Amino acid sequence: MDTFLIKATQLILAFAILVIIHEFGHFLFARIFGVKVEKFYIFFNPGTELFKWKPKKYIGGLGKKKHISGNVEDEENSVECTPTTEQQTVVPESKKKKSFWGDTEYGIGWLPLGGYCKISGMIDESMDTEQMKKDPQPWEFRSKPAWQRLLIMIAGVLFNFLLAILIYAGIVYATGEKYVPFEDAKLGMAYSPAAHKVGFQDGDVPLYADGERLDNPNEARMKIIQSSTVTVLRNGKDTVNINIPENFIFALDREAKSGDTPIALMTYRIPTRITQVMPGEGAAKAGLEVGDEIIAIDSVPVPSLDSFLATLPGHENGTIDLTVLRKNNEATDTLIIPVTLSESSKMGVALEIDPAAFYNSKDIKYSLIQSVPKGISMGTERLSSYAQSMKLVFTKEGAKSVGGFGSIGAIFPEKWDWIAFWNIAAFLSVALAFMNILPIPALDGGHVLFLLYEVVTRRKPSEKFLEYAQMVGMSLLIILLIYANGMDIVRLFK
Numbered sequence: 172m173d174t175f176l177i178k179a180t181q182l183i184l185a186f187a188i189l190v191i192i193h194e195f196g197h198f199l200f201a202r203i204f205g206v207k208v209e210k211f212y213i214f215f216n217p218g219t220e221l222f223k224w225k226p227k228k229y230i231g232g233l234g235k236k237k238h239i240s241g242n243v244e245d246e247e248n249s250v251e252c253t254p255t256t257e258q259q260t261v262v263p264e265s266k267k268k269k270s271f272w273g274d275t276e277y278g279i280g281w282l283p284l285g286g287y288c289k290i291s292g293m294i295d296e297s298m299d300t301e302q303m304k305k306d307p308q309p310w311e312f313r314s315k316p317a318w319q320r321l322l323i324m325i326a327g328v329l330f331n332f333l334l335a336i337l338i339y340a341g342i343v344y345a346t347g348e349k350y351v352p353f354e355d356a357k358l359g360m361a362y363s364p365a366a367h368k369v370g371f372q373d374g375d376v377p378l379y380a381d382g383e384r385l386d387n388p389n390e391a392r393m394k395i396i397q398s399s400t401v402t403v404l405r406n407g408k409d410t411v412n413i414n415i416p417e418n419f420i421f422a423l424d425r426e427a428k429s430g431d432t433p434i435a436l437m438t439y440r441i442p443t444r445i446t447q448v449m450p451g452e453g454a455a456k457a458g459l460e461v462g463d464e465i466i467a468i469d470s471v472p473v474p475s476l477d478s479f480l481a482t483l484p485g486h487e488n489g490t491i492d493l494t495v496l497r498k499n500n501e502a503t504d505t506l507i508i509p510v511t512l513s514e515s516s517k518m519g520v521a522l523e524i525d526p527a528a529f530y531n532s533k534d535i536k537y538s539l540i541q542s543v544p545k546g547i548s549m550g551t552e553r554l555s556s557y558a559q560s561m562k563l564v565f566t567k568e569g570a571k572s573v574g575g576f577g578s579i580g581a582i583f584p585e586k587w588d589w590i591a592f593w594n595i596a597a598f599l600s601v602a603l604a605f606m607n608i609l610p611i612p613a614l615d616g617g618h619v620l621f622l623l624y625e626v627v628t629r630r631k632p633s634e635k636f637l638e639y640a641q642m643v644g645m646s647l648l649i650i651l652l653i654y655a656n657g658m659d660i661v662r663l664f665k
Contacts, residue, residue, distance in 0.1 A: 174585045181583040182576065183283055185596040187213055189331060189603050190286035196330030197288045197323060198275070204319045207310045208275045210289035216280030223278035226270070232278075284652070290323070294637045303634055313634075317625045324618040331604035332550060338597035339553075340546025346590060348535040351439065351526040352386050353377050358440035359404075361477035363432050365422040370413040373477070374440065375403035378410065392436055393556045396420050420563065433480070439526040440475035442466075452519020457510040459520065460497065467494035476522060484516050553601045561605070575656030612644025 190213055201208050212220070222232040229236040280286070289295065292311025294303060307314045312323070353360075359374035377385045380398035385391040395401050397420075401413045423436055443465040448455050465479055466472065469492050473479040490511045497504045510518050526532070537545055564573060579599070584591045610620040617640065625631050632640075 177585060177587060178580045178583045181587070181592055181595075182580040185583075185592065185599055186283060188596060189334070189600050190214070192330050192334045192600070193327040193603065193607070194286050194288045196326035196328075197290065200319075200323045200326040201288070201290050201312070202271050204315055204323065205310060206312050206315060206323065207291040208288050209291055210276045210278065210287070212278045212280050212288075213286045214280035215282040215284055215287070216278060217282060219281070221279045221281050223276055225276045226273040228273075294634065294641050303638075317622055317631075321619065321622045321626070324615050324622065325608075327615050328604045328608045331600045331607070332554065335553065335597040335600040335604070336543075336546045336550040338546075338593050338600070339549040340542040342590060342593055342597075343537045343545050343549075344539055344542035347537060348387070348389075349527065349532055350387050350389060351530045351532045353388070353391070354386075355531045356439050356526065357530065358442075358475050360437040361434060361440045361475065362437050363423070363426055363434040365419070365426045366436055368422070369415060369419060370411075371403070371437070372405060373475075375405050375411070377437075378402045378404055388437075388439075390552070395436070396423065397556060397559050417563070418566070420560065434477065438477065439530075440477060441523070441526050441529050443473060443476045443479040444523040444528070445520045446523050447521035449519035449521075452517075453511045453513065454518040454520045457493075457508050457518075459493070459495065459508060459510065459518075463495040463497050465493050465495050468492070470494070476524070483512075486512050486516050487514050488512065550597070550601060553598055554605060557598075557602055557605050573655050573658055575652065575658065577656065577660075578658075611647065612640035613648055614644065617641075617644055 194211060194213075198208050198211055219234045220232060223236065224230045227239065229238045231237055287295070290312045292302065292307060292313040303313075312320060315323075353376050356376060359376045361373045362371040362375070377391055377395065379385060379402040380391070380394040381400055383394060383398075385394065395415070398415050401415055403411050403413060405411045426432060427435060445454070445459060445461055445463045445465070448459055448461060466474065468479070468482050468486075471482060473482050488511075490509050493508050493510050495506050495508060497506055512518050523529075582595055607614050608616040608619070610616045621632050621637065621640070
C-alpha cells in the first residue's frame with residue numbers, strides 16, 4: 172500500500188503541475204489579448220468542486236461560497252442579493268474596470284483527469300452554447316482576430332514544451348552528466364533475451380544507430396530501439412550490422428513486464444567485485460574480502476557481473492568453489508575459496524554496480540547558461556522520439572500496449588526520488604504537448620486546425636459546425652480514455 176500511495180502521489184502531483192502550466196499558457200495569452208477567462212480549474216469539477224475562489228469577491232467549495240466583497244458575507248449555496256429597482260444601476264461590461272487576474276474564478280475539481288480554462292466566447296469542453304447564442308462581445312474569444320486566437324490555442328502546448336526544457340536544464344545544472352562512453356567499456360555490454368533474439372551478443376559495443384554515432388547510454392537506448400540498423404563492434408575487431416524489427420519495442424516491453432530479466436535492453440559488463448562482506452554469512456566464514464574479484468564458479472568462467480548473477484542460482488544450501496583475484500600489494504593472487512550458500516543461493520556480499528569504478532567516465536558539469544541549450548536539446552530529442560514511437564500505436568500490437576493512468580503511475584519509482592520525479596514529469600510534459608497538438612476536435616490541435624483553415628481561406632467555420640466537432644472530439648477522447656484505462660485493468664488480471 173505504501174508503494175501504491177507513493178506512486179499515486181507522484182502521479183497526481185506531476186499531473187497537477189503539467190495541467191497548471193498548460194492552462195496558464197492559454198490564460199496568459201487570452202488575458203494579453205483582452206479575452207475574459209471565466210474559470211481556471213485544476214482537474215475537472217462535474218457537479219461540484221473541492222475549492223473555488225474569485226479574488227475580492229468570494230471563496231468556497233462543495234457548491235457553497237462565502238462572499239468577501241465589502242461587508243457582505245453569504246455562506247449559502249451561491250445565493251446573490253438582488254437590489255431593488257431604485258438601487259439597480261446597470262453598468263455595461265465594456266465600461267467595467269478590467270483586472271488581469273481578478274475577473275476569473277480559480278478552483279480545484281474532484282476528478283483528476285485534466286483541467287481547463289473557460290474562455291469567454293469559445294466553444295470548448297464546457298459546451299456553453301447559451302453564451303454563443305448571444306451577440307459577440309469585444310472581450311470574447313470569437314471577437315478577436317484569427318492570429319490572436321491561434322496564439323491563445325497554441326500557448327498551452329508551447330508552455331508544456333517550455334516546461335520540459337526548463338526541467339531538463341535544471342536537472343543537468345543540478346546533477347551534470349556522468350557516464351562511461353561505450354568505447355571505454357572494455358568488456359562491452361550485456362543484453363537482454365529480447366535483444367539476443369534480434370542479433371545482439373554479450374560483449375558487443377554499440378557504435379552507430381542508423382549511421383548516428385552512439386556514445387551516451389542514456390541517449391542511446393531510445394535511438395537503438397527506434398532505428399532500423401545498429402552497428403556494433405564484436406570481439407574487439409569486427410563491425411556487425413544488426414537489423415532492428417519494428418516491433419522490437421513491444422518485445423522489450425513484454426520482457427520488462429514479465430520480470431524474467433534484470434536487464435532493460437542492455438547494461439555494462441563489469442567485473443564482479445566485492446564491496447562489502449556481511450559478518451556471519453557464508454562469504455565472511457570462507458574468508459572473502461572487500462576488493463576480491465570473482466572470475467569463476469566451480470571452474471566455470473564468469474567474466475562479468477551479469478554472467479556471475481546468471482550462474483549463481485541453483486546452488487541453494489550448497490558449497491561452491493569461487494575463483495577470485497585478490498590484490499596483494501602490487502601483485503595479484505588467484506585463489507580458490509569454497510563458500511557455503513544460503514537456501515536462496517546467497518553468500519552475504521555486496522557487489523560493485525557502477526561502471527565508472529572500472530572504466531574511464533565522462534563527468535560533465537553545466538553552468539546555468541550552458542544548461543539552457545542542453546535542456547533545449549534534450550526536450551527536442553524527447554519530442555522527436557515520442558513522435559516517432561506514436562506511429563506504433565496504430566499497429567495491432569501497439570493498440571494492445573496502450574495504457575491509462577495505471578501505466579503512467581507505474582513508471583514512477585517506488586521510493587521518492589526528486590531527480591527521477593522531475594525526469595518523468597518532463598517526459599510527460601513533452602507527451603502532453605504532443606498529444607494536445609494532434610488535429611483532433613476537442614484538443615488544442617483541433618482548434619488550431621480550424622483556425623489555420625480560417626487564416627488560409629479567410630472563411631470562419633460556423634459555430635454550429637464547431638459545436639458538433641467538439642462533441643465528436645470529446646466522445647472520441649472519452650472512448651480512448653475508457654479503452655486505455657480498461658487495458659490497465661485487463662493487464663492486472665493476466
